[in-house]
Amino acid sequence: MNIHEYQAKEILSQYGLPIPRGEVASDPESAHRIATRIGGPVVVKAQVLVGGRGKAGGVKLARDPDEAAARAGDILGLVIRGITVRKVLVAPAVDIAREIYLGLVLDRANKNVTLMASAEGGVEIEEVARVAPEKVYRYALDPFLGLLDYQSTELAFRLGLPAERVRDFGKILRGLYQAFVAVDASLAEINPLVVAKDGTLQCLDAKINLDDNALYRHPELETLRDADEEDPAEVAARVDGLSYVKLDGNIGCVVNGAGLAMATMDVVKLYGGEPANFLDIGGGARAERVATALRILLSDGNVRAVLINIFGGITRCDEVARGLATALEAARAQGEPVGVPIVVRLVGTNEAEGRQILAEAGLVAVTGMDEAARAAVAALGSRPEVRA
Ligand code: GDP
Ligand code: MN
Helix, strand or coil, rough: CCCCCCHHHHHHHHCCCCCCCEEEECCCCHHHHHHHCCCCCCEEEECCCCCCCCCCCEEEEECHHHHHHHHHHCCCCCCEEEEECCCCEEEECEEEEEEEEEEEEECCCCEEEEEEEEEECCCCCCHHHHHCCCHHHEEEEEEECEECCHHHHHHHCCCCCCCCEEEEEEEHHHHHHHHHCCCCEEEEEEEEEEEECCCEECCCCCEECCCCCHHCCCCHHHHCCHHHHHHHHHHHHHHHEEEEEEEEEEEEEEEECCHHHHHHHHHHCCCCCECEEECCCCCCCCCHHHHHHHHHHCCCCCCEEEEEEEEECCCCHHHHHHHHHHHHHHHHHHCCCCCCCCEEEEEECHHHHHHHHHHCCCCCECCCCHHHHHHHHHHCCCCCCCCC
């Protein structure tokens, strides 16, 4: 789960990071009020869950409250990478001498948290990482030892910080690491961490990604979710307890079990298809959940064929079949019969009952996964509700 800059800053402030104290506004009048309270130059920043706001015109300086209101007016309503800005953060502006990049990221391949930093932070960091990767310093942090003092001291010098700021830098790094671990983040980034003209260090931007699989341990963080900015299908899936991730292909997949879902996507690709999603209906899914899954897939305009791959264990084939039949029936009743071919592979617990229910709904199930994937690829663009 991705959270907004202002939310990430609230978390990091609790860990002692130096962050200019701003407030969020949804209209120019509130931006005016906040700038008046701050009483000096401010920065007005779009709060959207995408990066590159600065380059897209979503970060503007303002000298006084009138200008702050005007800039808020410019930024609110702006569409940045497909997302409409509904909130801006108004914060004291800082006179910048240098911009540093600082990030902690969960490195799954190396099974550790990796600390990354560059003296060339700011809006061009991706470019720096691409053309001059040696300018990004990396430290693999030992999961048992965490961040070590020598690492932050060494990094401070490599970043060219003056000796009198090394302690402050160490405090920032420690706070960032503590926050990262405490909230179960998969990414925590400060870009830029600036050396201000007065010599102090300040965190001007913050980004935190939370690990969805650990969210159950942080009910208080769940409230930070901004459903406005999430894919509506992903929201619907979460509400019904489905694991759904939208992808770019055109074969919608409904599968029970994460491993089988991965394997199904692989087999689809093997036969030249592209999965439209990852979708795990979970073990023991009831009919309603299956119906929701199918509804979600069919609401994706890219889907040209649906592949349902069920290996019934705890999940009962008859329940799955009932869910499919219900969804198809509901669609037909609304006068909008399913517009794409559906291929079903159904084996395992209560298979015979399941096939019977499918047959009554006008679907025939195959038994082989290979066969099913091939049929789904072949069915792309063919007439609706063709069965394998
Ligand atoms: P991003 O483009 O989405 O990463 O947004 P940032 O919050 O990182 O802002 C982009 C750039 O705007 C920063 O790299 C800074 O150069 C500039 N910026 C942000 N806040 C301030 C500020 O308080 N003062 C000044 N002078 N520049 C700022
Ligand atoms: Mn930034």
